Amino acid sequence: MLNEYDLSALVVTLKLAAVSTLLLLALGTPLAWWMARTRWKYKALLEAVIALPLVLPPTVLGFYLLMALGSNGPIGGAMAWLGGQPLAFTFAGLVIGSVIYSMPFVVQPLQNAFSAIGSRPMEVAATLRASPLDRFFTVAVPLARPGFITASVLGFAHTVGEFGVVLMIGGNIPGETQVLSIAIYDHVEALEYGHAHWLSGGLLLLSFILLVSIYTINRRFTLMQQVEHEH
Amino acid sequence: MSIDCRINIDRPNFSLDIELAIASTGITGITGPSGGGKTTLLRAMAGLEKNSRGYLRVGDAIWQDAMHFTPPHQRQLGYVFQEASLFAHLNVQDNLQYGMRRVPNSQRKVSIDRAIDLLGIAPLLQRKPTQLSGGERQRVAIARALAVSPKILLMDEPLSALDIQRKREIMPYLETLHGELDIPIIYVSHALDELARLADHLVLIDNGKVKDSGAIGDMLTNFDLPLARGDDAAALINGQVSGHDDEFQLTYIDFAGGRFTVAKKPLAIGHPVRLSIAARDTSLTKQHQSDTSILNIFPATVQAITAEGNSQVMVRLSAQGTPLLSRITRKSAELLALDKGSEVFVQIKTVALLA
Numbered sequence: 202m203l204n205e206y207d208l209s210a211l212v213v214t215l216k217l218a219a220v221s222t223l224l225l226l227a228l229g230t231p232l233a234w235w236m237a238r239t240r241w242k243y244k245a246l247l248e249a250v251i252a253l254p255l256v257l258p259p260t261v262l263g264f265y266l267l268m269a270l271g272s273n274g275p276i277g278g279a280m281a282w283l284g285g286q287p288l289a290f291t292f293a294g295l296v297i298g299s300v301i302y303s304m305p306f307v308v309q310p311l312q313n314a315f316s317a318i319g320s321r322p323m324e325v326a327a328t329l330r331a332s333p334l335d336r337f338f339t340v341a342v343p344l345a346r347p348g349f350i351t352a353s354v355l356g357f358a359h360t361v362g363e364f365g366v367v368l369m370i371g372g373n374i375p376g377e378t379q380v381l382s383i384a385i386y387d388h389v390e391a392l393e394y395g396h397a398h399w400l401s402g403g404l405l406l407l408s409f410i411l412l413v414s415i416y417t418i419n420r421r422f423t424l425m426q427q428v429e430h431e432h
Numbered sequence: 433m434s435i436d437c438r439i440n441i442d443r444p445n446f447s448l449d450i451e452l453a454i455a456s457t458g459i460t461g462i463t464g465p466s467g468g469g470k471t472t473l474l475r476a477m478a479g480l481e482k483n484s485r486g487y488l489r490v491g492d493a494i495w496q497d498a499m500h501f502t503p504p505h506q507r508q509l510g511y512v513f514q515e516a517s518l519f520a521h522l523n524v525q526d527n528l529q530y531g532m533r534r535v536p537n538s539q540r541k542v543s544i545d546r547a548i549d550l551l552g553i554a555p556l557l558q559r560k561p562t563q564l565s566g567g568e569r570q571r572v573a574i575a576r577a578l579a580v581s582p583k584i585l586l587m588d589e590p591l592s593a594l595d596i597q598r599k600r601e602i603m604p605y606l607e608t609l610h611g612e613l614d615i616p617i618i619y620v621s622h623a624l625d626e627l628a629r630l631a632d633h634l635v636l637i638d639n640g641k642v643k644d645s646g647a648i649g650d651m652l653t654n655f656d657l658p659l660a661r662g663d664d665a666a667a668l669i670n671g672q673v674s675g676h677d678d679e680f681q682l683t684y685i686d687f688a689g690g691r692f693t694v695a696k697k698p699l700a701i702g703h704p705v706r707l708s709i710a711a712r713d714t715s716l717t718k719q720h721q722s723d724t725s726i727l728n729i730f731p732a733t734v735q736a737i738t739a740e741g742n743s744q745v746m747v748r749l750s751a752q753g754t755p756l757l758s759r760i761t762r763k764s765a766e767l768l769a770l771d772k773g774s775e776v777f778v779q780i781k782t783v784a785l786l787a
Contacts, residue, residue, distance in 0.1 A: 321517050324480055324504075
């Protein structure tokens with residue numbers, strides 16, 4: 202069964218995933234909206250930067266983050282200069298890492314959902330007296346609902362499952378930066394296969410349940426829209 | 433209230449350069465070949481075309497001039513798009529209320545109940561857009577646009593996405609709007625039959641420019657325009673019901689040039705009606721024929737004659753000021769020695785009652 206360390210790793214993991222998902226949605230929504238509508242020349246460049254974590258080994262990303270967030274790095278140094286702590290080996294550092302690492306999983310579904318809406322419903326809302334912000338929240342967001350569900354679930358699940366970045370910048374401090382994926386690794390190192398089984402099985406089940414729920418919800422939504430097209 | 437509109441749009445391979453004074457009452461039809469700029473003009477009036485320059489005044493509100501550009505959501509207009517474009521996440525009632533809720537109380541002139549009533553959509557209120565037919569959706573879209581109490585209603589080919597049956601279903605509602613509401617309507621369409629039924633004024637736009645504009649009856653019979661050509665060429669007559677004949681089941685309709693006799697219609701005396709007379713359904717005689725089955729014969733003066741292909745000509749006539757068209761063979765025109773100013777009798781075989 203789970204011991205005290207496993208439980209605190211579970212709490213840290215869920216907290217990290219929840220905070221990161223909220224931040225990802227807050228940052229990713231305007232970014233995805235802008236990317237879905239802009240005709241900016243260098244859009245491809247930005248898209249590539251956001252998608253980098255998909256192809257980059259997580260340790261590479263983690264290494265650069267460690268350099269940036271540590272006391273000698275630009276961000277960590279700035280924090281120290283302002284009288285704060287360097288961000289490496291802290292929960293805040295983990296959040297920053299997770300947000301960057303999971304960004305494509307949030308931005309891409311949102312961008313696709315916003316693109317699929319097209320400009321027409323927004324124009325209709327404009328002729329019905331809705332200001333730009335008003336029509337974003339009352340038309341674009343509800344119509345992009347499947348995108349938001351996919352983005353939240355993927356962002357959350359991907360953060361729960363991350364290993365390389367966390368290993369590099371987290372430092373594996375119990376109760377602070379030790380997450381489940383690393384706890385599993387530690388158990389295996391220590392030949393505690395029973396613990397590793399419990400944690401791995403739990404994560405497997407959680408991921409499966411999350412994915413089944415997105416596919417079910419989105420399928421229902423797609424079917425609804427198909428009915429509309431057949432009319 | 434009048435509408436003054438000067439709009440300029442320059443795009444790499446299209447430019448729009450329109451100057452137009454639009455009537456403050458009735459329906460102004462905008463027609464012309466596709467790609468000519470009809471829809472772009474309408475979108476520019478709504479403020480949906482960002483790089484349009486010019487001047488737009490609706491009543492006492494200036495929506496656009498050199499100094500400022502009122503964004504679409506601050507223009508008091510209603511817009512009906514080609515596809516109904518109802519909000520998929522809202523039911524009919526919430527779609528109707530979306531715009532109305534955002535209109536300040538002092539500006540509300542059309543109540544939501546009135547809009548529902550005019551378009552006959554009361555039974556649909558709780559449905560989702562997916563549960564409506566194409567015609568029903570477009571009626572909801574029209575009601576939604578009316579519920580914002582617009583100073584002007586812009587309609588972009590509202591019927592073109594519908595089949596003939598759905599069109600027939602919506603037409604009467606549009607005619608009601610025309611009669612019941614004091615809101616000028618700008619109605620873009622390439623379908624002359626729709627415009628002949630609905631429009632009072634017509635603007636012909638081609639290649640980004642206004643080719644001509646005027647009262648629809650004059651525009652449809654103007655030989656300088658492509659409208660008065662071909663198989664569908666027809667003249668419009670506005671008249672009113674002047675009596676009924678119960679024995680023969682007939683209705684009489686008076687207009688400036690005389691009295692029409694048509695099959696009986698259940699219309700009150702004095703009711704205004706619009707008739708369409710196709711050029712191909714008329715013939716001309718020099719003398720008034722009395723031994724003919726044709727009942728509708730009117731004296732008229734030839735105003736102009738133009739060739740229609742090799743064997744036919746189109747003749748424009750004036751029956752006491754009302755323009756009429758007649759398409760006859762070139763041979764007949766020569767045998768009758770028709771020329772500008774000739775006095776003739778127009779025999780009308782078929783009359784279509786439009787509204």
